Amino acid sequence: MDFLRTESLLLDAAMGTALIGQGLKGRAPEWNLTRPELVREVHLAHVAAGAQVVLTNTFTGATAEEAAAAVRLARQSGAKHVAGSLWAGLPDLARQIDQLRETDAIWLESATSAQQALAAVKTAVARTQLPIAITCALEKAPLQALRDAGASAAGYNCTPWPTDAAGADVVKPDSAGIVDPAVWAAKIPAARLRGGCCGTDARYLAALRATSR
Ligand SMILES: [Zn+2]
Numbered sequence: 405m406d407f408l409r410t411e412s413l414l415l416d417a418a419m420g421t422a423l424i425g426q427g428l429k430g431r432a433p434e435w436n437l438t439r440p441e442l443v444r445e446v447h448l449a450h451v452a453a454g455a456q457v458v459l460t461n462t463f464t465g466a467t468a469e470e471a472a473a474a475v476r477l478a479r480q481s482g483a484k485h486v487a488g489s490l491w492a493g494l495p496d497l498a499r500q501i502d503q504l505r506e507t508d509a510i511w512l513e514s515a516t517s518a519q520q521a522l523a524a525v526k527t528a529v530a531r532t533q534l535p536i537a538i539t540c541a542l543e544k545a546p547l548q549a550l551r552d553a554g555a556s557a558a559g560y561n562c563t564p565w566p567t568d569a570a571g572a573d574v575v576k577p578d579s580a581g582i583v584d585p586a587v588w589a590a591k592i593p594a595a596r597l598r599g600g601c602c603g604t605d606a607r608y609l610a611a612l613r614a615t616s617r
Pocket of ligand 1: 578
């Protein structure tokens, strides 16, 4: 059963900005090996707030060793599902997908053009049997074309927020400078799969979870 097509789930909140808040200077996936306890803490905080899907700390591209550690740390959170996060525009996307084969889904994020999003989905379909999610950092994304290309779920993440999220399976926006999680959560459009991107944390997830009840 492809959980991305059937389930309504609370996603996680930001990893990158959380690690920067802990003093991260270089590449985030490095911390899967050098500061695993901090990466695990972020996952655990999200799961404690209700996240049912956590994304691996691999967005910017990982080495094989970093990717293996990322999957292990995400699994240790106890989340219902672990998905492998990758920027849709990574030059070595096929290899990065191979490294995340022990996850439950490949999660392509922050596509900055419709063309990049479609290319990423096609690369993933050719490379893996896992369910594929694609989210775009665009005001408007070709959601149906992305599903037709093989994505199980399509939608939006980070910034800008979509002008119209109708038909989106996934909505995972940034905090948009909104410091009150309840105000933020009230503005999030309806979608089957919802969470937070840059600047959001467990408090935002808890507020979002409350709006879903
Ligand atoms: Zn973001």
